[in-house]
Amino acid sequence: MVHLRDIKTDVKIGSLTLRNPVMPASGTFGYGEEFAEYVDYNLLGAIVVKGLSLEPRAGNPPPRIIETASGMLNAIGMENIGVQAFIKDKLPFLRQFRCAVIANIYGETVEEYCKVAEVLSGAEGVHALEVNISCPNVEKGGVAFGTDPAMVHEVTGKVKSSTNLPVIVKLSPNVTDITGIAVSAQDAGADAISLINTMTGMSVDIISRTSNLANLTGGLSGPAIKPIALRMVWEVYNKVNIPVIGIGGITTPEDAVEFMIAGASAVQIGTANLINPLATMDVLEGILTYLEVQDIADLRDLVGSLKLERPEE
Amino acid sequence: MPLNKRILTGDVISNREVAEGHFLMAVKLPFAFETPLPGQFIMLRIKGKSEPFLGRPLSVYAFQRRREKVICEVLYRVVGKGTQQFSLLKFGSTVEVLGPLGRSFTIFPSEKDVILIAGGMGIAPMTYVAGHYRGSKAGSKMKMICYTGARSMDDLVALERMEVLCKTKVSTDDGSRGYHGMVTDLFKNDFPTLNIKKTVIYACGPRPMLKALAAILEDQPVICEVSLEERMACGVGVCLGCVTAIKDDRGNKQYKRVCKEGPVFNIKDIMWD
Known part of the structure; x- marks a missing residue:
């Protein structure tokens, strides 16, 4: 019987080693300071900060969010303080913690992605980049890059040559074949794939007959998208040989374990942080308990362990 | 950084319809719950429910702390799915409470x-x-x-x-x-x-x-x-869902979070259109 303290939970993403597989999803954890009184960041595998662009962005007009069945739609529109302000005002705070810092980056053009990547590569305390080619709520950039395999290849390749940090490419589910996109990212040198970002959706106010979001459409997140995310993680896991980071409605440790069985080497907790700032900690604790109870000494033995044949009744 | 914040579990001790569609709910909370300042709010959620999924921001209506007994009262009108579910809560129902949250009203010491x-x-x-x-x-x-x-x-x-x-x-x-x-x-x-x-x-x-x-x-x-009142998801400033347009020092429009920089604002700073 394996003892809790002997369980191996480290995850390798390119040259980076995470202590454990649990991290928050970009945009649900601010720039890091916001949850510091709730979560001991030293216990997280990594922190993934809000998406950063070269210049500050004001984001979309309100209303920006609306609850839907078992989830929510958001159309924040990449509001962020810009990469320079992040390095100057937010990064010093994050350096005090043991966990890795993953900067999520966004651009309207390939050049902007590369520039943001370059700037962050020179900053002390950033350990990896997550390239957001999947934001559905902006006019330019974002998902426009993430739905075409050739564009994915170009952005990934050029970001890779702009940085020596490990590069994670975050994929959009708003595509017909997620595996083609994932393979393009891998071929262009991605160190890992994270998926899924939100699914485009809509919600209407029947009294005013207007959209519940000023942006008309938004990105659906939360438990509502979990089965879709899980299926896509499984599909991608079977087509690539780089680590897959599972995202999409993970709220409980059981959800996270499902993703790992389907092929996720690590998981990101997103919308669940919004209803419970301690969601990452609860999920981490539960994963460890699961591994102990199931007598699994190394997390890697769980990843992709889905059995295709059902046991005989 | 002290780790002193978490979601607290409270017990509904009354949830009474005070006028048609209007409810007054009293929640008994652990002693750790800080005394709210005027204008602050809580995020209230029904424990263990995925529907409604998000908490709902509610202003503190009344609060009392007597020895170990901490009671927070909120007043709400049934306007949607979330408040409708709140209205069905009975004595002893368990709720999750995050707070107190947000910037409070400025209280003047005298002569006003x-x-x-x-x-x-x-x-x-x-x-x-x-x-x-x-x-x-x-x-x-x-x-x-x-x-x-x-x-x-x-x-x-x-x-x-x-x-x-x-x-x-x-x-x-x-x-x-x-x-x-x-x-x-x-x-x-x-x-x-x-x-x-x-x-x-x-x-x-x-x-x-x-x-x-x-x-x-x-x-x-x-x-x-x-x-100000605004739809919120997190209530703690991370999701950027509840922003409102505010004039900065130079009169330019800037989005501020109602949950964090607000919900209390100087009326002169708010951009209405």
Whole structure:
């Protein structure tokens, strides 16, 4: 019987080693300071900060969010303080913690992605980049890059040559074949794939007959998208040989374990942080308990362990 | 950084319909729950439910801490799925509470006349402000008036508690009680009689009401703070879902988070259109 303290939970993403597989999803954890009184960041595998662009962005007009069945739609529109302000005002705070810092980056053009990547590569305390080619709520950039395999290849390749940090490419589910996109990212040198970002959706106010979001459409997140995310993680896991980071409605440790069985080497907790700032900690604790109870000494033995044949009744 | 914040579990000790569609809920909380400042809110969620999924922001209406007993009261109107589910909670139901959250009203230590203007459920934080002043040494003697308005008599809630705390003037849109018209018009009639340099105004209500108030107070040298209502997901500043347009120092538009930089803002900083 394996003892809790002997369980191996480290995850390798390119040259980076995470202590454990649990991290928050970009945009649900601010720039890091916001949850510091709730979560001991030293216990997280990594922190993934809000998406950063070269210049500050004001984001979309309100209303920006609306609850839907078992989830929510958001159309924040990449509001962020810009990469320079992040390095100057937010990064010093994050350096005090043991966990890795993953900067999520966004651009309207390939050049902007590369520039943001370059700037962050020179900053002390950033350990990896997550390239957001999947934001559905902006006019330019974002998902426009993430739905075409050739564009994915170009952005990934050029970001890779702009940085020596490990590069994670975050994929959009708003595509017909997620595996083609994932393979393009891998071929262009991605160190890992994270998926899924939100699914485009809509919600209407029947009294005013207007959209519940000023942006008309938004990105659906939360438990509502979990089965879709899980299926896509499984599909991608079977087509690539780089680590897959599972995202999409993970709220409980059981959800996270499902993703790992389907092929996720690590998981990101997103919308669940919004209803419970301690969601990452609860999920981490539960994963460890699961591994102990199931007598699994190394997390890697769980990843992709889905059995295709059902046991005989 | 101290790890001193978490979601607390509370027990509903009463959840009473005080007027049609309006409820007063009292939640018993652990001692660790901090005493809310006037204008602060909590995120309330039904434990273990994925529907409604998100918590709902509710202003603190009343609060008491007696030894180990901590009770937070909130007032709400059933407007959607979330509040509808709240209305079904019974004695002993378990809720999750995050808070107190947000920027509070500025409380002046002495020598102010206090005006409270409430529209609809805006009465909740206004009552907590009034109670806070009345509970302090200086505030117990301050001149305080509350203007409160609702669509009709049936929607005027929590008047009794306010009337105990201060002089209360009432308006209804349909004229079924008090002044027939908007609460801001009722206030406007009295406005010329105020010593505005000595007055502080607090307001909470629907956005059109606050906008009308802003128009009345335009160019007037009076302190006025308002509490805004906005849909929220997290309540703690990470999701950027609840922003409102605010004028920065140079008069440029900037989005500020109602949950973090607010819900209380200086009325002069808010951009209404």
